[in-house]
Amino acid sequence: MVRTSLLFLLAALLCLPWADLQISTLDPWLELSRLGWGLLTPLPPSTPTLLDALANTLAFALQGVALGAVAGFWLALFYRWQWVRTLAAFIRSIHELFWALLFVQLVGLSSVAGVLAIAIPYAGTFAKIYGELFEEVDPAALEALPAGTSRLSAFFFTVLPPAWPHLLTYTRYRLECGIRSSAVLGFIGLPTVGFHLETALKQGMYSEAAALFYALVLVIVTLHLWMRRQLLPLYLLLALWWLPPAAQVNPTLVWQFFTVDIVPAPLRAGWDGAALWLWLQALWLKQIGPGLANTVVLGLIALVATSGVTLLTFPLVSRLFGNIFTRSTGHVFLVLMRSAPEYLLAFVGLLLWGPSMLPAIVALGLHNGAIIAHLVGHYSNELNLREDAVTGFNRYFYEVLPRVYRTFLAFTLYRFEILLRESAILGILGIPTLGFFIDSAFSEFRFDRALLLLLVTALLNMAVDMIARHLRRRLQLSTHPEDL
Numbered sequence: 001m002v003r004t005s006l007l008f009l010l011a012a013l014l015c016l017p018w019a020d021l022q023i024s025t026l027d028p029w030l031e032l033s034r035l036g037w038g039l040l041t042p043l044p045p046s047t048p049t050l051l052d053a054l055a056n057t058l059a060f061a062l063q064g065v066a067l068g069a070v071a072g073f074w075l076a077l078f079y080r081w082q083w084v085r086t087l088a089a090f091i092r093s094i095h096e097l098f099w100a101l102l103f104v105q106l107v108g109l110s111s112v113a114g115v116l117a118i119a120i121p122y123a124g125t126f127a128k129i130y131g132e133l134f135e136e137v138d139p140a141a142l143e144a145l146p147a148g149t150s151r152l153s154a155f156f157f158t159v160l161p162p163a164w165p166h167l168l169t170y171t172r173y174r175l176e177c178g179i180r181s182s183a184v185l186g187f188i189g190l191p192t193v194g195f196h197l198e199t200a201l202k203q204g205m206y207s208e209a210a211a212l213f214y215a216l217v218l219v220i221v222t223l224h225l226w227m228r229r230q231l232l233p234l235y236l237l238l239a240l241w242w243l244p245p246a247a248q249v250n251p252t253l254v255w256q257f258f259t260v261d262i263v264p265a266p267l268r269a270g271w272d273g274a275a276l277w278l279w280l281q282a283l284w285l286k287q288i289g290p291g292l293a294n295t296v297v298l299g300l301i302a303l304v305a306t307s308g309v310t311l312l313t314f315p316l317v318s319r320l321f322g323n324i325f326t327r328s329t330g331h332v333f334l335v336l337m338r339s340a341p342e343y344l345l346a347f348v349g350l351l352l353w354g355p356s357m358l359p360a361i362v363a364l365g366l367h368n369g370a371i372i373a374h375l376v377g378h379y380s381n382e383l384n385l386r387e388d389a390v391t392g393f394n395r396y397f398y399e400v401l402p403r404v405y406r407t408f409l410a411f412t413l414y415r416f417e418i419l420l421r422e423s424a425i426l427g428i429l430g431i432p433t434l435g436f437f438i439d440s441a442f443s444e445f446r447f448d449r450a451l452l453l454l455l456v457t458a459l460l461n462m463a464v465d466m467i468a469r470h471l472r473r474r475l476q477l478s479t480h481p482e483d484l
Helices: 002-018 028-040 047-076 082-092 096-107 111-136 151-188 193-202 206-221 229-242 251-261 273-317 324-339 342-353 357-380 392-414 416-429 434-443 447-474
Strands: none
Touching: 002 273, 028 206, 028 342, 047 082, 047 111, 047 151, 047 193, 047 206, 047 229, 082 111, 082 447, 096 111, 096 151, 096 251, 096 416, 096 434, 096 447, 111 151, 151 193, 151 206, 151 342, 193 206, 193 342, 206 324, 251 447, 273 324, 273 357, 273 392, 273 416, 273 434, 273 447, 324 357, 342 357, 342 416, 357 392, 357 416, 392 416, 392 447, 416 434, 416 447, 434 447
8 A cells, every 4th residue: 555655656746847837827815815805705696696596506416416326227237247337437437517518519508418417427427336336235135035036126125225225325425416516517608506606706706706605515515404315306396397408409400410520520521541640640749648648647646635635634523633623623624625616626726826737736636635534534533542542643643544544545546537537627727638628629619629539538537447446456445435
């Protein structure tokens, strides 16, 4: 575990010379003070505007997560098949914002685009977690069934019941993620909280932005209070009533998209292998190669930043350190950081420091570090130390850290794929990762380039997922998948 940790640290250090960490704003401290004052003096927008934005955010999230959960459940039933695992890995490796950009070209800025943008990648994630939960069920009950029992009956009577509580726990967590994803969809024009947040932040109206952010956090942190299984059908009906999945589809434009727009430009007039090779070569040199390099550089540095935030902050919520005041303060900080989408944190950092990798590194480190710190901190609460155990730094380094490090490393490697997905999407904010070139291709209506870049992004994330899974197995690291 130490060698693996040092290897990632060394890789991040080697990436630093290629990382753009420049601060280009004239007076970042002045902007930071204005932002801080805005956070302390929230000013809510008009009540109808706030309620409408929150209702749209919840409607997108409920519909998208519900559709993704149903599709993911059926995929999980066949997760032992390689093609199903590959399909699930592919669709979840493309970020919700990329799916949204794709569907907006087909159905416009409609509710269908937002719902499908959440549902498709979530279906891949649900398939993976549900499938792993089914595989972890004790096979004793299944082996005790009489010969000739149908596979469907065996599943519903011996596999699903013990896995069901974990399925519910994870699905509730994904709904929290879905609310964050739904909010971020506002940054591309859909009428969620993110749309109003982006407008307020761009105009320097930090008090108004703070009120919107606190409203979003309040919805997320109270999820366990208002989300009841008995009320879920009612919530879904209300979501469908409030935001019907409707879109105006032009069959001619859809046909053109699939038969012309996404076909590589050199092949639209017929097969031309030489022209295609030159097109691919130019795209590799100018976009794919630099985008890949910057995405990997940002992802590796963000992974180390996430680890640093985790190791520094998990004692804030551990009963083994501090007192009730410090734990309460730490809990509030971690809740705020993990409730804020990375895209939103990076957007704020962009306003403070200008377009570079620095806002993205800080955003990814704070958000993912807060998530893992929360899990590791609560895991440390289960430890029982001797009454004469040392205190202070000695307790941290010699008593607690060695006992929680395996869990910490497991969770960190588990989120490596997510870090790469977010590193790519943050290119939309101007950082030259793959997302920057994908967004540019969509803006220029070069859908053939956009599709190829999306494929490269998916393959990169799938490769990282395989590497992280291999390392977890080699180091015998285990996590509860429903936690992440």
